[in-house]
Amino acid sequence: MGAMTLSSLEAQPPVLIVLQAVLVVVAGLVFSRLYLHPLASFPGPKLAAATGWYATYYDIFMGGIMLEHLEALHKQYGPVIRIAPNTLHFSDVKAYDSIYTDRRFPKDPAFYAAFLADEASFGCTDIKKAKTRRDLLGPFFSRKSVLKLESVIQEAVGRFIVSLSQRIDAPQPVNIHRAFLSITLEVITTYCFAQRYNAIEYPDYGYPFVKAVQGASYGGCLLQHFPFLTPLVMGLPTWLLKMIHEESAALPEFRDRLDAEVDKTIKDPTALEQTEHETIYHHMLNPRAGYEQPSAKSMKEEAAILIGAGTETTGNACAVIAYHILTNEDVHRRLKKDLVEAWPDPDAPMPLEKLEKLPYLAACIYEGLRFAHGVVTPLPRIVTQPTEIAGVLIPKNTLVTMSSTFLHRNTDIFPDPYTFNPDRFLGKNPSELTNYIVPFSKGPRMCLGINLAWAELYLIIGNLFRKVDLELVDTTAKDMEWGAFLLPYYKGFVKANIQKVEGIQQFMEG
Numbered sequence: 001m002g003a004m005t006l007s008s009l010e011a012q013p014p015v016l017i018v019l020q021a022v023l024v025v026v027a028g029l030v031f032s033r034l035y036l037h038p039l040a041s042f043p044g045p046k047l048a049a050a051t052g053w054y055a056t057y058y059d060i061f062m063g064g065i066m067l068e069h070l071e072a073l074h075k076q077y078g079p080v081i082r083i084a085p086n087t088l089h090f091s092d093v094k095a096y097d098s099i100y101t102d103r104r105f106p107k108d109p110a111f112y113a114a115f116l117a118d119e120a121s122f123g124c125t126d127i128k129k130a131k132t133r134r135d136l137l138g139p140f141f142s143r144k145s146v147l148k149l150e151s152v153i154q155e156a157v158g159r160f161i162v163s164l165s166q167r168i169d170a171p172q173p174v175n176i177h178r179a180f181l182s183i184t185l186e187v188i189t190t191y192c193f194a195q196r197y198n199a200i201e202y203p204d205y206g207y208p209f210v211k212a213v214q215g216a217s218y219g220g221c222l223l224q225h226f227p228f229l230t231p232l233v234m235g236l237p238t239w240l241l242k243m244i245h246e247e248s249a250a251l252p253e254f255r256d257r258l259d260a261e262v263d264k265t266i267k268d269p270t271a272l273e274q275t276e277h278e279t280i281y282h283h284m285l286n287p288r289a290g291y292e293q294p295s296a297k298s299m300k301e302e303a304a305i306l307i308g309a310g311t312e313t314t315g316n317a318c319a320v321i322a323y324h325i326l327t328n329e330d331v332h333r334r335l336k337k338d339l340v341e342a343w344p345d346p347d348a349p350m351p352l353e354k355l356e357k358l359p360y361l362a363a364c365i366y367e368g369l370r371f372a373h374g375v376v377t378p379l380p381r382i383v384t385q386p387t388e389i390a391g392v393l394i395p396k397n398t399l400v401t402m403s404s405t406f407l408h409r410n411t412d413i414f415p416d417p418y419t420f421n422p423d424r425f426l427g428k429n430p431s432e433l434t435n436y437i438v439p440f441s442k443g444p445r446m447c448l449g450i451n452l453a454w455a456e457l458y459l460i461i462g463n464l465f466r467k468v469d470l471e472l473v474d475t476t477a478k479d480m481e482w483g484a485f486l487l488p489y490y491k492g493f494v495k496a497n498i499q500k501v502e503g504i505q506q507f508m509e510g
């Protein structure tokens with residue numbers, strides 16, 4: 001019998017033998033994932049339990065619709081579902097805190113490797129190293145520091161409003177989504193590096209990095225699913241990238257510029273004495289006692305991450321907030337009225353702390369963040385020891401995830417969730433609701449730039465709706481549909497006609 005099998009194998013072409021061996025291995029793997037894996041008893045589609053290609057199909061081939069699909073799956077299978085061989089997704093609001101505030105759960109290295117920043121805050125998956133980096137940079141992004149550097153943000157916002165005034169009655173509608181990305185880029189570069197990039201003044205708000213930045217998250221997601229492409233993509237010379245996709249070439253060019261700045265600063269740290277204000281380099285090159293100076297690679301990654309993390313997130317949030325205010329006449333009128341009452345002379349300076357006290361402005365921003373979501377792709381954490389999450393015991397080494405959208409659209413917390421209704425935040429105890437607004441995530445790895453982001457949102461939205469009369473044009477609900485590629489990737493842009501701008505005298509004089 002054995003001899004017969006051997007001789008029949010010998011008769012087969014080698015390719016067929018290899019194919020058969022692969023089939024046996026794959027079948028064994030699928031069998032073990034379906035029936036022997038620690039997550040075997042968790043509900044969910046069998047195909048998702050068998051292979052990660054299930055998520056790849058919805059994420060990449062279907063244009064980022066995995067989140068919509070997850071909603072349907074939760075309806076079918078319940079609050080905890082297996083969405084990949086080793087990954088669970090939750091929909092129960094209680095699970096969010098358990099996943100993201102547990103200090104024992106590190107970020108998943110496989111997910112974060114695609115962002116090519118394992119030595120920077122966002123990409124670092126080692127719990128201790130990540131904490132060290134946050135300790136180092138945290139003071140620079142604290143509330144105190146943001147208030148100290150408020151003039152830097154105010155100056156950029158002033159330039160933003162002036163730039164809009166130059167577009168009154170422009171022949172073409174203004175792409176205000178890109179205008180927001182331009183100001184958020186400018187805030188990050190001036191705040192972090194004390195450097196103006198003049199993105200706000202660029203024709204048509206088309207600064208190359210601004211045009212390229214939305215593609216970056218898509219690229220990151222692509223590399224998450226096809227990591228073997230990473231060296232290939234990273235090895236592409238810029239001229240070739242330009243030929244394949246011209247806009248994307250701005251990304252490596254921008255990164256080269258940052259790298260050169262870091263090298264220059266390391267070579268001549270005395271240059272830091274000349275900067276207009278403190279920068280991240282002051283904190284990294286002169287660390288506090290007990291902290292080491294990061295390597296050049298780490299500083300380069302950090303610079304790129306801060307710009308990447310701070311530009312599109314905040315720009316998208318502004319665009320979504322503005323879109324909903326402009327499409328809801330009542331909200332628009334009430335907001336304008338409140339702003340005019342609190343700020344009768346638009347030429348007078350308006351400090352951040354005063355804007356923050358306007359309840360309706362705050363409510364519009366919270367409601368806008370509920371629609372903008374921040375990072376939408378579920379962010380995986382590793383369960384390092386068996387832990388109960390939302391009443392279910394989760395085995396060690398499982399990846400656990402939950403998208404912020406499952407809080408923001410929860411009908412028990414936010415009835416009629418698809419209606420933009422700032423009034424829901426004006427009840428007796430707003431924090432009962434704001435606790436469920438999690439665009440910045442929660443816990444030890446929540447957004448490092450949260451104070452800066454909030455300051456930008458108040459100053460940009462407050463100034464825009466106090467000083468600028470604008471009308472939405474060529475923008476429909478379809479343009480605001482998005483696919484999930486870490487951040488929402490919108491199908492279109494928010495566009496508007498600028499009709500009147502006031503309160504720019506102070507900036508023109510400056």
Ligand code: HEM
Pocket residue numbers: 121122123130134141188305306309310311313314317373374375379439440441444445446447448449450452453
């Ligand atoms: C509306 C604006 C913003 C939103 C919605 C947002 C959202 C987030 C979220 C959800 C995370 C967690 C990511 C994860 O768990 O992997 C995060 C992390 C981070 N954000 Fe933001 N962000 C915003 C603005 C900013 C700004 C302005 C900066 C610039 C300083 C910034 C810098 C960072 C950094 C460095 C991290 C990594 C923190 C860590 O992993 O320890 N973000 N952000």
